[in-house]
Amino acid sequence: MSDASEHLTEEEEVIAPEPEDQSDDSSGDEAAGDTEMDFLRNLFSSSLGLGSADKVLDELTLEGVAEYIKSGKCENIICMVGAGISTSAGIPDFRSPGTGLYANLQKYKLPYPEAIFQIDYFKKHPEPFFALAKELYPGQFKPTLCHYFIKLLKDKGYLRRCYTQNIDTLERVAGLEGDDLIEAHGTFYTSHCVSFSCRQKYNLDWMRDKIFSEDIPRCDKCKSLVKPDIVFFGESLPVRFFTSMKMDFPRCDLLLIMGTSLQVQPFAGLVGRVSKSCPRLLINMEKAGQADPLFGLVGFGGGMDFDTDKAYRDVAHISTCDDGCLAFAELLGWKAELEELVKQEHAKIDSLAEQEKAGESEGAAAEGSAAPEQEKE
Numbered sequence: 001m002s003d004a005s006e007h008l009t010e011e012e013e014v015i016a017p018e019p020e021d022q023s024d025d026s027s028g029d030e031a032a033g034d035t036e037m038d039f040l041r042n043l044f045s046s047s048l049g050l051g052s053a054d055k056v057l058d059e060l061t062l063e064g065v066a067e068y069i070k071s072g073k074c075e076n077i078i079c080m081v082g083a084g085i086s087t088s089a090g091i092p093d094f095r096s097p098g099t100g101l102y103a104n105l106q107k108y109k110l111p112y113p114e115a116i117f118q119i120d121y122f123k124k125h126p127e128p129f130f131a132l133a134k135e136l137y138p139g140q141f142k143p144t145l146c147h148y149f150i151k152l153l154k155d156k157g158y159l160r161r162c163y164t165q166n167i168d169t170l171e172r173v174a175g176l177e178g179d180d181l182i183e184a185h186g187t188f189y190t191s192h193c194v195s196f197s198c199r200q201k202y203n204l205d206w207m208r209d210k211i212f213s214e215d216i217p218r219c220d221k222c223k224s225l226v227k228p229d230i231v232f233f234g235e236s237l238p239v240r241f242f243t244s245m246k247m248d249f250p251r252c253d254l255l256l257i258m259g260t261s262l263q264v265q266p267f268a269g270l271v272g273r274v275s276k277s278c279p280r281l282l283i284n285m286e287k288a289g290q291a292d293p294l295f296g297l298v299g300f301g302g303g304m305d306f307d308t309d310k311a312y313r314d315v316a317h318i319s320t321c322d323d324g325c326l327a328f329a330e331l332l333g334w335k336a337e338l339e340e341l342v343k344q345e346h347a348k349i350d351s352l353a354e355q356e357k358a359g360e361s362e363g364a365a366a367e368g369s370a371a372p373e374q375e376k377e
Contacts, residue, residue, distance in 0.1 A: 054277040055312045062317045062324075065254070065281050066331035069158070074253040076160040079150050080270060084259020084284060085321045086168050089141040108132070119234035123194065126216055126225055133228070134211050136168075137188070139204075142349050143174035146258060148342050149325035151175040152334060161248050163241075165260060165267055167230045169204075174345070182244050184237065184267050186230035191217070195224035202226055237266070249273035255280040259321045262289035262304075271304060279313045280304060283324035287316050 056073065057064040068074055083091070108116065108128040115121040116128050151174045153159040163182045164171055169189050171181055191207045193200040200221050207228060210217035217226040231237065252274045262268040271280060271289050282288060282304065291303025306316045317324045329338040
């Protein structure tokens, strides 16, 4: 299930984070308050002309960004990704007209499409969410070339962190680990009891068994509902999102943004947290994240600027995420390596799937052969 990213597109403020990642409510409030203060500092700094904005790209093209990486001056790359990096895996995004998830929820008879990710609605009517989860559950899809490009950045020592809006866990399947990821809108990787007095934790296999047996997942301890740790409307973003961005973005040498409309806050606002000199590359089917004209009038430059005379660091490569990453890899001299990585990893996934099928077939055959013998007895 891709991008709860896009399921939050209008009110991004949610995750059922793991207890160990979450402190008390005051910590979350302090983190959010820090974010507001940072916004004001950036606003006044820009308005007063404080801070430098050195140009580090020789040209505002994909080629220019590739040359910057090859120059040795780029050591810390942050990726910001959304539903667009998973659509070629067969996972729909949320808001594309006609094909997006919200356009195809009629069979669930919801009062409105977003209700399927509304926490209050879920607690009263969990059936639509779990029916949808069965259709889109992680483990049924392979990571895309774009996912493996991010893994290649990690392997080559460039990736500082990947901030994802997606809940499909494909970054993990591709080989990123917990410390490599900020799953801003949560994940199916873990689940928790919704009862505040319980909060029992469950793993991916437990939840998968419940969903595919068509049982509504309920806590083994208290019988309350169990919900995957994805962000619903009405829940809070994890504290780790706020604490990590304060450490990561000031150190960023290149911000790589892929497959997101940059419409959801506070995720979209991350583009303004890098230094004024940091190049920002967008690989997407359309331009996104461009500066609001009103902010431009007051000198706030956090938004993307691809086209004006003042543009000096933002690059838009308009294509699918897979095509853009393949072109980028070719310019970096990594194309053959990336294609081989995708081929090998997909072969491993196919092999594991065949083994699981064989095991299921053997189990079914064993049950079938045992039945006649029981009748004889």
